[in-house]
Amino acid sequence: MAETRWLDEREMAAWKGFLEATSRVSRHLEQQLKEDAGLSHAQYEILVRLSAAPGGEVRMTDLAHGLFTSKSGLTYQVSQLEKHGLVERRSCPTDVRGVLAVLTPEGRDTLRAAAPGHVAAVRAALIDVLERDELDVLAHALGRVGARLRPAGQDSGMADSGGISTSSS
Amino acid sequence: MAETRWLDEREMAAWKGFLEATSRVSRHLEQQLKEDAGLSHAQYEILVRLSAAPGGEVRMTDLAHGLFTSKSGLTYQVSQLEKHGLVERRSCPTDVRGVLAVLTPEGRDTLRAAAPGHVAAVRAALIDVLERDELDVLAHALGRVGARLRPAGQDSGMADSGGISTSSS
DNA sequence: GACAGGTGGTTCAGATTTGAAGAACTGGGA
DNA sequence: TCCCAGTTCTTCAAATCTGAACCACCTGTC
Numbered sequence: 001m002a003e004t005r006w007l008d009e010r011e012m013a014a015w016k017g018f019l020e021a022t023s024r025v026s027r028h029l030e031q032q033l034k035e036d037a038g039l040s041h042a043q044y045e046i047l048v049r050l051s052a053a054p055g056g057e058v059r060m061t062d063l064a065h066g067l068f069t070s071k072s073g074l075t076y077q078v079s080q081l082e083k084h085g086l087v088e089r090r091s092c093p094t095d096v097r098g099v100l101a102v103l104t105p106e107g108r109d110t111l112r113a114a115a116p117g118h119v120a121a122v123r124a125a126l127i128d129v130l131e132r133d134e135l136d137v138l139a140h141a142l143g144r145v146g147a148r149l150r151p152a153g154q155d156s157g158m159a160d161s162g163g164i165s166t167s168s169s
Numbered sequence: 170m171a172e173t174r175w176l177d178e179r180e181m182a183a184w185k186g187f188l189e190a191t192s193r194v195s196r197h198l199e200q201q202l203k204e205d206a207g208l209s210h211a212q213y214e215i216l217v218r219l220s221a222a223p224g225g226e227v228r229m230t231d232l233a234h235g236l237f238t239s240k241s242g243l244t245y246q247v248s249q250l251e252k253h254g255l256v257e258r259r260s261c262p263t264d265v266r267g268v269l270a271v272l273t274p275e276g277r278d279t280l281r282a283a284a285p286g287h288v289a290a291v292r293a294a295l296i297d298v299l300e301r302d303e304l305d306v307l308a309h310a311l312g313r314v315g316a317r318l319r320p321a322g323q324d325s326g327m328a329d330s331g332g333i334s335t336s337s338s
Numbered sequence: 339g340a341c342a343g344g345t346g347g348t349t350c351a352g353a354t355t356t357g358a359a360g361a362a363c364t365g366g367g368a
Numbered sequence: 369t370c371c372c373a374g375t376t377c378t379t380c381a382a383a384t385c386t387g388a389a390c391c392a393c394c395t396g397t398c
Contacts, residue, residue: 004284004285004289005288006288007288007291007296010304010305010308011296011304013312014295014296014299014304014305014307014308014311015291015295016312017307017308017309017310017311017312017315018194018295018307018311020237020311020312020315020316021312021314021315022191022194022195023237024237024314024318024319025187025314025318026191027237040384042384059346060346061346061347064346066189068188068192069385069386070385070386070387071346071347071387072347072348072350072385072386072387072388073384073385073386074347075348077384080383080384092346095345095346095393095394096392096394097345097346097347097392097393097394098345098393099346099348115173116173119174119175119176120173120174122176123176125314125317125318126184126187127180127183127184129313129317130183130310131310133306134306134309134310135179135183136179136183137302137306137307137310138186138187138306138307138310138311139179139182139186141186141299141303141306141307142186142187142189142307143185143186143189143190144298145186145193145295145298145299146189146193146194148294148298149190149193149194149294150193209354228376230375230376230377238356239355240357240376240377240378241355241356241357241358241377241378241379241380242354242355242356243377244377244378244379245353245354245355249353261376264364264375264376265362265363265364265376266362266364266375266377267363267375267376267377268376268378
């Protein structure tokens with residue numbers, strides 16, 4: 001094994017900054033969503049993906065890609081959403097095994113209600129804290145970082161999940 | 170309530186990049202540590218903090234600051250470490266309520282053994298993917314982001330946790 | 339058509355996390 | 369001294385997450 005290349009001061013600063021920002025932002029948004037909308041971040045993301053899809057329906061598998069939980073985790077979260085009436089399960093017409101998650105009207109309403117507060121929180125926690133050029137560097141650099149760790153042959157899943165949380169509705 | 174300021178394209182790219190990089194890196198490192206050293210990232214961080222402290226001992230409370238888990242989470246993780254003989258609990262001499270977590274020799278060995286692989290993984294996943302200037306921008310920008318969400322009157326807890334994982338031993 | 343191998347989702351047990359509640363104690367003022 | 373508010377840490381139940389095991393099903397091949 002080669003000699004270990006330890007982190008120098010600047011590298012360490014970047015790593016620690018990343019670690020701290022990461023956990024604080026995630027915890028902060030998790031709480032904001034829970035308080036304001038009764039949703040976990042994972043659930044919010046599911047709703048966003050569904051709302052962006054034509055018909056408001058997406059195969060479980062497609063949902064799992066790009067959504068950063070395990071398959072069983074997704075099953076669990078969708079069940080929770082179903083229990084609250086925000087999503088329905090429907091069997092896939094082209095593949096009997098398949099299951100479609102379908103956004104209900106209540107789900108769409110919930111998302112519509114939650115989105116403004118969430119976007120505001122994202123701005124306050126991250127976006128509006130950054131300068132314009134920092135924002136771009138961050139987007140490029142972290143984009144590369146994320147892409148490299150992406151399972152082979154998998155689309156970003158982030159490419160166009162725009163929907164309610166992105167552009168003006 | 171003011172009109173919602175939705176995210177424009179560049180802002181959205183930054184946010185999504187952040188989200189994806191965040192979860193992929195964290196998941197990746199979690200697995201690397203688990204496989205190579207049988208530690209969770211949280212446990213690794215605890216060991217690092219202890220190894221950097223004089224005497225290898227730190228109050229639970231001090232450990233909790235800067236470590237991004239709840240108090241009960243810390244109790245749980247320290248119990249796990251104790252069960253594996255990497256850490257001992259000792260009561261604090263200056264405050265009967267207090268508990269000191271103390272690094273055992275086995276704990277120090279475990280950390281020493283785990284550190285090179287972990288640093289290599291951090292490099293491969295994040296640090297070596299970034300250009301020099303991106304690294305600095307990221308450190309400054311995310312440093313600011315993390316600091317803003319820091320509970321009032323709390324030191325970074327990241328300031329000097331150097332120890333084994335930082336500089337050349 | 340029948341088979342082998344891969345896919346899609348769920349279920350399960352076990353690990354982890356969280357906030358709330360509790361038990362024990364400190365510290366400073368009346 | 370006594371009391372009260374605040375601190376420290378643990379315990380508890382409930383929620384969540386994970387990987388492995390599992391069943392049902394699709395698909396390409398012979």
